[in-house]
Amino acid sequence: MRKRSAAQLLVVDDERDMCWALSRILGLEGFGVTTAVSARAAMAAAEKKSFQVAFLDAKLPDVDGVELARRLRRLRPGTKCVLISGYLYDDDPVIQSALKQGSICGFISKPFHIDEVVHALRKALVAPKS
Amino acid sequence: MSPRKNKAESLLSCILDNASVSMLCVGPALRVVLAGSNWRARLGEGEDEDGRQIHRVFAESEQRDEVQELLRKVFRTGKPLVGQRLEDRNRHYEYSIIPFMWGGEVTYAILVLRDTTEELRLLEEVRAVQSRLTSIVESASDIVISLDLSGRIVTWNNAARAITGRSSREVTGRRLADLCPGDSREAFSHAIAETLRTKRVGPVRLRLCGRDAEVRTVDWAFSAMADEAGTVSGIVAVGRDLTEQLETEGRLQRADRLAALGVMAGGIAHEVRNPLAISSAAAQLLLTRPLDRATQLECAEKIHTGIERASHIIESLLRFARSSEPGQQSVLDMTNVIREALRLVENQRKLVRVKLSLSLGRRRSTVRGNPTLLMQAVVNLLLNAVNAMPDGGGLFVSSAREADKVLVRVRDTGRGIPKDDVRKVFDPFFTTMRVGMGTGLGLSVTYAIVQQHGGDLQIESAEGQGTVVTVELPLAGEKSP
Ligand SMILES: Nc1ncnc2c1ncn2[C@@H]1O[C@H](COP(=O)(O)OP(=O)(O)O)[C@@H](O)[C@H]1O
Numbered sequence A: 001m002r003k004r005s006a007a008q009l010l011v012v013d014d015e016r017d018m019c020w021a022l023s024r025i026l027g028l029e030g031f032g033v034t035t036a037v038s039a040r041a042a043m044a045a046a047e048k049k050s051f052q053v054a055f056l057d058a059k060l061p062d063v064d065g066v067e068l069a070r071r072l073r074r075l076r077p078g079t080k081c082v083l084i085s086g087y088l089y090d091d092d093p094v095i096q097s098a099l100k101q102g103s104i105c106g107f108i109s110k111p112f113h114i115d116e117v118v119h120a121l122r123k124a125l126v127a128p129k130s
Numbered sequence B: 001m002s003p004r005k006n007k008a009e010s011l012l013s014c015i016l017d018n019a020s021v022s023m024l025c026v027g028p029a030l031r032v033v034l035a036g037s038n039w040r041a042r043l044g045e046g047e048d049e050d051g052r053q054i055h056r057v058f059a060e061s062e063q064r065d066e067v068q069e070l071l072r073k074v075f076r077t078g079k080p081l082v083g084q085r086l087e088d089r090n091r092h093y094e095y096s097i098i099p100f101m102w103g104g105e106v107t108y109a110i111l112v113l114r115d116t117t118e119e120l121r122l123l124e125e126v127r128a129v130q131s132r133l134t135s136i137v138e139s140a141s142d143i144v145i146s147l148d149l150s151g152r153i154v155t156w157n158n159a160a161r162a163i164t165g166r167s168s169r170e171v172t173g174r175r176l177a178d179l180c181p182g183d184s185r186e187a188f189s190h191a192i193a194e195t196l197r198t199k200r201v202g203p204v205r206l207r208l209c210g211r212d213a214e215v216r217t218v219d220w221a222f223s224a225m226a227d228e229a230g231t232v233s234g235i236v237a238v239g240r241d242l243t244e245q246l247e248t249e250g251r252l253q254r255a256d257r258l259a260a261l262g263v264m265a266g267g268i269a270h271e272v273r274n275p276l277a278i279s280s281a282a283a284q285l286l287l288t289r290p291l292d293r294a295t296q297l298e299c300a301e302k303i304h305t306g307i308e309r310a311s312h313i314i315e316s317l318l319r320f321a322r323s324s325e326p327g328q329q330s331v332l333d334m335t336n337v338i339r340e341a342l343r344l345v346e347n348q349r350k351l352v353r354v355k356l357s358l359s360l361g362r363r364r365s366t367v368r369g370n371p372t373l374l375m376q377a378v379v380n381l382l383l384n385a386v387n388a389m390p391d392g393g394g395l396f397v398s399s400a401r402e403a404d405k406v407l408v409r410v411r412d413t414g415r416g417i418p419k420d421d422v423r424k425v426f427d428p429f430f431t432t433m434r435v436g437m438g439t440g441l442g443l444s445v446t447y448a449i450v451q452q453h454g455g456d457l458q459i460e461s462a463e464g465q466g467t468v469v470t471v472e473l474p475l476a477g478e479k480s481p
């Protein structure tokens, strides 16, 4: 992991404390973390810099998480997206089809175990670029 | 003719001329001997009945044979006949035939005719009025019944029959109270006694035994029936069957609650899971990661705020679930409710760069109600306004006192509501938001809450220009607790 420590991650959640929690967890793994509280802010950040993995809240005030994943990947095709939601379940058709289409590569429901986050991150980092 | 007979005849003609009835004196050959001036008055000029056959006198009447027959009978028997009816030349008469005896035999028969045309016309009018009144009472959908002074049923209309399943014959003479379930009987008797005392009682909600042992809920109005002299002769009871209406209202209220709970449940999933996730993540960090003292404190703090937030949400849910209990009501200032609601939507508002203009009246806008519910109502309106302005805009929130009302207004410069949708926005589940974003219950719940508080809600919108929602709530007195 250490040699990948240059990897940049993006956390998008309209809940500031949620951004705090995720950036702590990911920061402790040795990654640089940028946070955004809306899809608009996320896109602005992605314009400036490329992220290997983005953790996206499914329910954002402006654009929903799945749509944001598509837009991010249109802008930066290499970015892997993990969806986090307190609203949807992983058997939700929206999640299932997003996974199948590859716009997201993982799903975590809130509340989560921090190991789930770390695990999803590792999986995303080793996933083949599509 | 003998002089005595002459004297008698002139006496007769005097009577015939001066009576208020018409009289014809008829001889044994059934010819008119003398006609009173009243009768002559109906003749045309130059006409004279004297000497005419009775059959010809009533030539135009269908009863001419009958008159002739009866006259013959009187001559034969010497017995008077009374109360006969006759229609002639469009006038109605009641007539009697009185034999005039002279020397042991019937010399004349006197036909006494009373013109009843006017009387019959009046009677007809009275009947028409009566039947109109009856048909009003009979076709009314409300129970209309009359009672005597002891509360016994005198008349009973169709509606009463339909609702109770009892015919007029079955109930006439029975006490109305006897047709009520036990718990309403005393109240019924009391209402009737009160009506006799105060002339008017009601509306009182009392139960009545309906068809098939069903109990109906009826709103009654009792009034004393008084004659011209003011003497009370009975009681009129008018009752409206509210059973179905009350059932529907109950169902609607339950549906409102369910819809509202649905919103809460949807909101809860999202709202509670966030603070739970934050607290849980912070706790796990504390447990599994080596952290410096400052980060440890930070984690503890996040756990604390997370738990507080979650329990606050649970609390409002509980409060909401119990909101129908009157105990939850208090007198509160709507300006505080608005401030609080604005704090809750502040994040969303700033995110989409909506500029807020706040104008809260200087006078206290006190209303009586449930603070959590009223706040939810305002939050729903604010969220709708913010959601209508994804590219920014102006949000104008005001509260003002107007007469005995508090007006809360939420105006936005957003996309507005298309004409066709204006009626639908209050429908539960009507939403134009993307799947998963809007429940479509916001306005229906808000409307239910406002109504529950005795208020009203109006929405005005122009597509592409914006929307104004005005909530009117009854002003509560400052002194009330
Ligand atoms: N201020 C507003 N401006 C424009 N449209 C509105 C506004 N308020 C409500 N609406 C319309 O009414 C619909 C129903 O609103 P609501 O009952 O609050 O449910 P929801 O917000 O979940 O869609 C909204 O989807 C929207 O189309």
Ligand SMILES: [Mg+2]
Residues within 6 Å of the ligand: B380, B383, B384, B438, B441, B442, B443
């Ligand atoms: Mg809404």
